[in-house]
Amino acid sequence: MKRINEYKKLFNIETTIELKQLKTTYRNLVKEWHPDKFQAGDERAAEAEVKSQQIIDGYHFLVSIAPETKAANLAEYTLTTTESGILDFRHKGLLLEVSFQDGTTYEYFGVNKNVYSKLLNSDKPYRFAKRNIFNNFLYRKSKKALETA
Structure with missing residues (x-):
């Protein structure tokens, strides 16, 4: 349950998961935290690498428990x-x-x-x-x- 709440917080989801909204939020977060946006020497480059992986994992996890996915x-x-x-x-x-x-x-x-x-x-x-x-x-x-x- 902690994992679910953590990912919902990352994607700013307060109620049920809607795939359309989740996809939009995912794309915006990936654009913001993509590792290629940061220089190799920048201390935020390592943070961006971790954050982008967390965003990808969270997206796939939330898609797998979304009501639309479960119904399908x-x-x-x-x-x-x-x-x-x-x-x-x-x-x-x-x-x-x-x-x-x-x-x-x-x-x-x-x-x-x-x-x-x-x-x-x-x-x-x-x-x-x-x-x-x-x-x-x-x-x-x-x-x-x-x-x-």
């Missing part, structure tokens, strides 16, 4: 969460990363230790996740499905 990928998400079992899951802080058997990985934000320990102690983790995690937490697709040879 809802059919794929529903198919994955209903028909593909859980292969593996990891929890760090308030982030739960779930890898599915079809090769996709989703990140769920705001999953606290209490919910995670219930998932761990559940005799049927997939059933628990389906009822309590998949549709209750903010999520994004973090890794593409593995290509089959």
